[in-house]
Amino acid sequence: xxxxxxxxxxxxxxxxxxxxxxxxxxxxxxxxxxxxxxxxxxxxxxxxxxxxxxxxxxxxxxxxxxxxxxxxxxxxxxxxxxxxxxxxxxxxxxxxxxxxxxxxxxxxxxxxxxxxxxxxxxxxxxxxxxxxxxxxxxxxxxxxxxxxxxxxxxxxxxxxxxxxxxxxxxxxxxxxxxxxxxxxxxxxxxxxxxxxxxxxxxxxxxxxxxxx
Amino acid sequence: xxxxxxxxxxxxxxxxxxxxxxxxxxxxxxxxxxxxxxxxxxxxxxxxxxxxxxxxxxxxxxxxxxxxxxxxxxxxxxxxxxxxxxxxxxxxxxxxxxxxxxxxxxxxxxxxxxxxxxxxxxxxxxxxxxxxxxxxxxxxxxxxxxxxxxxxxxxxxxxxxxxxxxxxxxxxxxxxxxxxxxxxxxxxxxxxxxxxxxxxxxxxxxxxxxxxxxxxxxxxxxxxxxxxxxxxxxxxxxxxxxxxxxxxxxxxxxxx
Numbered sequence: 321x322x323x324x325x326x327x328x329x330x331x332x333x334x335x336x337x338x339x340x341x342x343x344x345x346x347x348x349x350x351x352x353x354x355x356x357x358x359x360x361x362x363x364x365x366x367x368x369x370x371x372x373x374x375x376x377x378x379x380x381x382x383x384x385x386x387x388x389x390x391x392x393x394x395x396x397x398x399x400x401x402x403x404x405x406x407x408x409x410x411x412x413x414x415x416x417x418x419x420x421x422x423x424x425x426x427x428x429x430x431x432x433x434x435x436x437x438x439x440x441x442x443x444x445x446x447x448x449x450x451x452x453x454x455x456x457x458x459x460x461x462x463x464x465x466x467x468x469x470x471x472x473x474x475x476x477x478x479x480x481x482x483x484x485x486x487x488x489x490x491x492x493x494x495x496x497x498x499x500x501x502x503x504x505x506x507x508x509x510x511x512x513x514x515x516x517x518x519x520x521x522x523x524x525x526x527x528x529x530x531x532x
Numbered sequence: 533x534x535x536x537x538x539x540x541x542x543x544x545x546x547x548x549x550x551x552x553x554x555x556x557x558x559x560x561x562x563x564x565x566x567x568x569x570x571x572x573x574x575x576x577x578x579x580x581x582x583x584x585x586x587x588x589x590x591x592x593x594x595x596x597x598x599x600x601x602x603x604x605x606x607x608x609x610x611x612x613x614x615x616x617x618x619x620x621x622x623x624x625x626x627x628x629x630x631x632x633x634x635x636x637x638x639x640x641x642x643x644x645x646x647x648x649x650x651x652x653x654x655x656x657x658x659x660x661x662x663x664x665x666x667x668x669x670x671x672x673x674x675x676x677x678x679x680x681x682x683x684x685x686x687x688x689x690x691x692x693x694x695x696x697x698x699x700x701x702x703x704x705x706x707x708x709x710x711x712x713x714x715x716x717x718x719x720x721x722x723x724x725x726x727x728x729x730x731x732x733x734x735x736x737x738x739x740x741x742x743x744x745x746x747x748x749x750x751x752x753x754x755x756x757x758x759x760x761x762x763x764x765x766x767x768x769x770x771x772x773x774x775x776x777x778x779x780x781x782x783x784x785x786x787x788x
Contacts (some may be wrong), residue, residue: 402758404765410765415772422773458754472726479722480715481725489710492722496702498773503730504737504768512638513734518645518653518723
């Protein structure tokens with residue numbers, strides 16, 4: 321067994337994913353995002369719908385994060401961002417928008433409400449503070465890489481949980497793209513783009529995350 | 533190790549084409565309505581991935597297991613072919629020689645090893661199912677190995693042959709992930725398939741860099757991205773969704 325098989329990591333995102341997990345578990349460490357608020361949170365869903373809603377909420381959050389990041393770059397608030405990074409961010413934003421739309425189309429076709437909110441648990445613990453701390457291009461790429469890692473891990477977990485084969489097929493068509501995002505972003509950081517033979521569920525978000 | 537042989541190269545046994553086999557597999561999740569959603573998505577970009585959803589009534593457990601076994605054996609055969617391709621490529625001076633670009637040599641070496649790990653994982657899943665392992669390569673893909681060897685004067689030909697086998701592998705895993713019944717087999721398949729897609733992205737990026745700027749930018753350094761043109765940076769990200777167009781049929785790698 322080769323060493324690469326012994327530890328399953330998704331690019332450079334494992335640490336960031338673990339940070340998100342740790343921050344999201346504590347009652348007060350995540351800014352109060354752990355407590356459900358029925359007044360603002362979307363109602364919880366069951367079974368496969370919960371898995372799909374989780375995916376949609378994460379895609380919505382990533383769309384929001386990439387959008388705000390690109391706005392910050394355009395405003396000069398994040399400096400030294402190479403053209404290749406901006407171009408990849410714009411392309412990736414478009415991909416995630418399509419992913420979110422696809423999941424919501426599935427929900428609507430099944431008679432469910434679409435997910436209009438974002439994953440508030442990850443937003444509070446990672447996305448908002450993470451982006452606020454970014455000052456330059458390398459930090460921005462690291463931030464993006466962390467988000468892609470959470471998505472990829474969550475999709476892998478979802479592909480095993482989902483009962484409906486159509487939903488699994490959709491997840492199977494999206495997840496590789498998130499991993500491709502991670503590979504390119506890792507290369508931009510000077511990292512080997514495909515460091516591990518297997519990807520893992522480390523950093524996957526649970527369906528109990530708040531959406532709103 | 534017991535004797536092994538693949539099915540007829542490039543073909544599936546009669547009555548076991550992908551549509552017939554997959555039709556036996558699609559489950560209707562009673563009460564969730566999610567199936568209706570998938571049917572509704574059929575006309576969208578996601579309909580291609582979702583496919584038709586049919587009710588599965590009274591499918592014997594052994595039939596499910598048989599299909600799972602075929603898919604894992606086929607996956608292993610593709611992995612074995614990938615190892616062959618990368619080993620053939622490493623014999624080229626421009627890929628594995630002393631004067632090869634370090635990143636190219638490193639990538640082909642590590643990726644060959646990763647594919648060997650993947651084959652081992654597929655065969656471990658087969659053993660767990662009580663099935664025969666697959667030690668042979670998918671013979672129908674051997675033309676890609678020849679193409680890889682043709683990169684003597686233009687290493688991008690070798691990289692593109694690698695892209696082709698990676699795309700095939702990724703598509704096969706993607707297709708199988710939605711069809712496998714055994715949870716462990718699905719988990720292994722999903723864990724591997726994404727890595728093949730990453731191989732595609734990395735290779736596409738390397739080809740774009742070589743064609744646009746030459747080998748001087750083919751290096752692992754945080755400074756590389758500063759010199760990359762925007763369009764080259766996106767070369768590894770062609771689409772929002774991956775497809776199963778090049779997936780190998782479930783039975784082509786079946787051990788008989």
